[in-house]
Amino acid sequence: MxxxxxxxxxxxxxxxxxxxxxxxxxxxxxxxxxxxxxxxxxxxxxxxxxxxxxxxxxxxxxxxxxxxxxxxxxxxxxxxxxxxxxxxxxxxxxxxxxxxxxxxxxxxxxxxxxxxxxxxxxESAPLTGPVLLFVTTTGDADSPLRYISNIACLMEVADLPKQPTRVRLVSLLGTPQNPLPHIVKYSIPTSATIITSESIALSLADIRLDYHIQTTDSENQKAIELLQELQQWMSRIYRGATGATYLQGYLDEFCFRHNTATWNNRLAILDHLLTGIMSGHAIPQDKTTLDK
Ligand SMILES: [Zn+2]
Structure with missing residues (x-):
């Protein structure tokens, strides 16, 4: 401060x-x-x-x-x-x-x-495209990082290298089969460009006409940095004992902090949170992934 x-x-x-x-x-x-x-x-x-x-x-x-x-x-x-x-x-x-x-x-x-x-x-306002979309995996059920596995990551892609961008993270634990189309529709305005892997693009088949979907299988440096940031923050804050049900709350807090980290005016950040407090039930009811 x-x-x-x-x-x-x-x-x-x-x-x-x-x-x-x-x-x-x-x-x-x-x-x-x-x-x-x-x-x-x-x-x-x-x-x-x-x-x-x-x-x-x-x-x-x-x-x-x-x-x-x-x-x-x-x-x-x-x-x-x-x-x-x-x-x-x-x-x-x-x-x-x-x-x-x-x-x-x-x-x-x-x-x-x-x-x-x-x-x-x-932070519920839609992201502005283009948006990079990927899902985290650890590949190991016993990994100490398993709690950051199975998270849908949506990241705005900046036009300029230093431009701040917003992210949204949605835990996929316990969600219905193929929740990605729903998450994308909630988070990204139609007609935007989505950059994702071949396999995720396949799972977006139902909504592919609503977006410009570009596929790539090369690792994105920004995505790697985001995951490192998440992992470090979670290792300090998340005790793990509360179980998967509460994970989304931590992810929401992380995104809020990440997305406001470049704001110079701290009072604006408080005002932003107070907007959320005053809005109460503003999250659409159909955002099932948050309703666990
Ligand atoms: Zn009245």
């Missing part, structure tokens, strides 16, 4: 009212719109709970977001989101539990799971 950045976000989010104003604007950028009767009431000032002028129903700023039903204050949510964004290595449930005086490890763990979901939502 650059000097001053911590105090910058502490000033911006000092009180619950500061958080309400900020998050209210995020949720209703054009002014409050009642979720029940859909009427716009831009004159209503930011508040935690709002009563609709027309239908008299009460709404809350946190309803249907990832904060839905949470007993934590908005300030605590922003602080924990800041810790998630600003810690270089990632945060563990144990460190969250200590920093925020959370009674049980399980509660801290659930909170962290929500932050990872927010990270996934924040």
């Amino acid at each position: 650059a000097p001053g950045e911590s105090s910058q976000h502490n000033t911006l989010f000092a009180t619950d009212q500061d958080c309400i104003s900020y998050l209210f604007q995020k949720r209703w950028p054009n002014g409050f719109r009642c979720p029940f009767c859909n009427r716009l009431q831009s004159e209503i000032s930011p508040a935690h709970t709002i009563v609709c002028r027309y239908c008299r129903k009460q709404s809350s700023i946190t309803a249907n977001t990832l904060m839905h039903g949470s007993k934590k204050s908005l300030t605590e949510w922003v602080q924990v989101a800041a810790q998630f964004c600003f810690s270089k290595e990632g945060v563990s449930a144990r460190s969250l539990q200590n920093s925020f005086h959370i009674a049980t490890y399980q509660t801290a763990w659930n909170w962290l799971k929500k932050l990872r979901k927010a990270a996934a939502i924040a």
